[in-house]
Amino acid sequence: MLDHDRLDRVKAWQQRYVDQRKYAGSSVLINKGGKEAFFHATGLRNIEEGLPFTRDTLVRIYSMTKPVTSLAIMMLLEKGLFHLDAPVSDFIPEFTDMQALVPGATAIDQVEPSRAPTLHELLTHTSGLSYPFNPGVLPAAMEEQQLMFKPGQGKLEKMAAELAAYPLAFQPGTRWEYSVSIDVLGRVVEVVSGKTLGDFFETEIFAPLGMTETAFRVPRGTGDRFASLYTPLAGDAMALNSTKTGGETLRLTDLHGGSPFETTEMMSGGGGLVGTIDDYMKFSEMLRRRGAHKDGYLISPKTADFMMRNHLPGDIASMGPQSFAEQPMEGMGFGLGGAVVMDPGRARCPGSVGDFSWGGMASTFFWMDPVLDLSVVFFTQLSPSSSYPSRAELKALVHGAVI
Numbered sequence: 379m380l381d382h383d384r385l386d387r388v389k390a391w392q393q394r395y396v397d398q399r400k401y402a403g404s405s406v407l408i409n410k411g412g413k414e415a416f417f418h419a420t421g422l423r424n425i426e427e428g429l430p431f432t433r434d435t436l437v438r439i440y441s442m443t444k445p446v447t448s449l450a451i452m453m454l455l456e457k458g459l460f461h462l463d464a465p466v467s468d469f470i471p472e473f474t475d476m477q478a479l480v481p482g483a484t485a486i487d488q489v490e491p492s493r494a495p496t497l498h499e500l501l502t503h504t505s506g507l508s509y510p511f512n513p514g515v516l517p518a519a520m521e522e523q524q525l526m527f528k529p530g531q532g533k534l535e536k537m538a539a540e541l542a543a544y545p546l547a548f549q550p551g552t553r554w555e556y557s558v559s560i561d562v563l564g565r566v567v568e569v570v571s572g573k574t575l576g577d578f579f580e581t582e583i584f585a586p587l588g589m590t591e592t593a594f595r596v597p598r599g600t601g602d603r604f605a606s607l608y609t610p611l612a613g614d615a616m617a618l619n620s621t622k623t624g625g626e627t628l629r630l631t632d633l634h635g636g637s638p639f640e641t642t643e644m645m646s647g648g649g650g651l652v653g654t655i656d657d658y659m660k661f662s663e664m665l666r667r668r669g670a671h672k673d674g675y676l677i678s679p680k681t682a683d684f685m686m687r688n689h690l691p692g693d694i695a696s697m698g699p700q701s702f703a704e705q706p707m708e709g710m711g712f713g714l715g716g717a718v719v720m721d722p723g724r725a726r727c728p729g730s731v732g733d734f735s736w737g738g739m740a741s742t743f744f745w746m747d748p749v750l751d752l753s754v755v756f757f758t759q760l761s762p763s764s765s766y767p768s769r770a771e772l773k774a775l776v777h778g779a780v781i
Contacts (some may be wrong), residue, residue, distance in 0.1 A: 380408070380415050384779035389418045391526025391775055393756075399627045400766055401741070403431025404758035407655050408776065409663060423605035425628060433655065436604045437637060437757050438594060438632075440649040440738030444560040447647035448501055448715025450567045450578055451669045452677050452685055459570050462498035462718055466505075466562060469569045473543035478506055478549050479515055482654065486519045486545065495550040497566065500559035501714045505555035506551065514549040518714040520558075527561040527646040529594075530638035534575060534645050538565040554690065554697035554712065564647025566636045577646040587660045587671050592653030596640045604639070604652070607632035607740060629762070631667035641718050649739065654759045658744060662753040665734060666746045684735040687747075693720055705737065705769065727770045728777035729755070743769045750780060 395401040403421025407414070423431040455462065460469075468475040478492035495505035504688045508514065510521035522675055524531065525541055547555060564575045571578050576594050584592055591597055598715050608628040618760065634640070639652055664671050665686065668679035677685075688711025690697060695707040711723025719725060719733040735745035741763045743756045756772055763769075 379781060380779050381411055381781045382779075384781070385776075386414045387778065388416065388772070388775050389420070391771065392420045393417060394765070395768065400610075400759050401758045401768075402606065402628055402664050403435075404756065405431060405433065405435065405655050406757075406772070407522050407657060407659050407755045409593070409666075409753040412663060412667070424602065424634070425606065425608075426630065426633070427602065429446070429523065429602060431605070431758075432603075434591075434603055435744060435757070436591065436600055436654055437759050438605075438607060438738070438740050439651050439653060439658065440740055440761075442658065442736055442738040442742055442744060443647060443651040445651050445665075445715035445736055446579065446583060446651065447560050447564050447567065447575070448685065449583065450575075450647075451497065451501065451563055452681055452714065453582060454567065454570050456677060456681055460497065462501070463496050465496055466500060466566065467492040467494040468564070469566045470538055470542065472539045475489050476542075476546060478546040481548075483515050486515055488515075489545045492546055492549055495546070495559070497563065498689070499550045500563050500566075502712055503559055503689070504551050504564075505549045505557060505559045506548050506553075506555075507541070507562070508547045508555055509557055509621070512557075514557060515548055516544060518739075519544060525558070527558055527644060527648055527650070528638070529642035529644055529646070529650060531644050532564050533567065533643050534561070534647075536561050537644070546756075547579065554694050554699050554750055556699070558648055561646055561648035567647070575647055577649075581781045583661075583676065585606045586673060586676060587657075587664055589653065589657040589660050592651055594645045594650045594652075595642060596652055602634055604634040604637065606630055606634070606759060607759045609761050610765055611762070628760075630697050655755050658755050658757075659753060660772060662744050662755060665774055666748065666751070666753050686716070686718060686748075687711075687713055688718045688720055689713055693724070705735070728774050737763055737769060741765065741768060743772065745773070752776070 405419035408416040423435045473494045476492045477489040499505040511657045610627045668682040669675045669677040706725040709721035711720045716736040719729045730749035737743040741760045
């Protein structure tokens with residue numbers, strides 16, 4: 379059970395982050411056994427207008443979009459429409475004749491022939507794709523061409539095709555590197571289903587779960603509930619590994635009324651959704667219930683179990699990632715769309731074996747603990763997520779309340 383006096387420590391922790399001007403505001407929602415056990419919001423969603431961070435505040439969940447896209451792939455897999463070892467070139471022909479950088483490459487033209495990544499390699503970030511904020515030759519080229527699948531960058535189909543013109547960072551399956559691979563899978567969902575990714579999410583996932591305020595665009599009629607985005611960095615708020623901090627710890631970078639999230643056509647399956655904390659809890663609870671919702675199943679319990687187990691040969695650290703800062707890599711495996719705790723001791727963070735989790739660039743986080751029957755969602759809006767160790771601290775606080 380959860381001790382409510384100990385859970386009050388979460389409130390004090392949230393307030394401390396606000397008082398120290400680390401986060402403008404935040405909210406935490408905890409379900410135990412499918413029932414709400416704790417909720418608290420504090421601080422501001424919008425410093426400029428003095429608007430409070432409330433339960434119905436809309437936030438950018440960025441990479442917490444990835445588990446949703448991964449679920450969509452598994453829903454189509456259950457219909458027998460493809461298998462996970464299928465090459466992505468079966469669905470996006472531009473990936474047919476691939477190349478990969480040679481080991482130790484110092485220029486984008488130092489390449490060797492490569493096969494196309496499989497759907498499974500895309501799901502597990504072992505595809506050879508990358509992100510512009512990672513170190514290396516391919517990320518630098520992606521940064522130059524703004525290959526990030528960000529809101530306002532055009533349409534998914536065009537960007538996926540442009541990405542295929544670049545070499546992979548390494549031969550598929552040989553390393554783990556956080557990447558835009560789930561964005562590519564969003565395009566696969568479109569090709570296979572015949573629907574836009576937004577339409578597929580809405581009809582096949584959001585409507586059954588009752589997620590009425592989650593979308594790739596800020597839903598109409600939500601007024602000023604869309605939170606502002608802040609950064610402590612002097613430069614790009616998306617620079618995951620930057621150390622260039624400014625004097626202002628909460629520098630405004632995106633505001634309602636002029637945000638690209640209000641008009642975008644880009645349906646980024648890797649990082650484009652906005653939504654409320656209650657909506658994302660509905661998604662997390664579906665995972666905790668192994669695919670079930672009030673009217674049936676999005677995926678079967680067996681498929682849900684398959685998603686939320688480790689799919690790597692060992693932990694993430696054993697596959698040589700060069701850049702990542704959202705979570706531990708030692709003692710952590712990776713499933714389809716999220717991380718899986720293999721050994722809490724090696725991860726140096728309280729947790730249960732089998733915890734399934736992921737976070738977003740604006741410091742949001744969720745985890746589902748099948749052992750303790752818990753779902754936890756944390757919302758705030760500060761980028762990058764590597765700024766403070768809030769995720770490990772929150773896990774320690776919640777585990778400290780389990781008696």
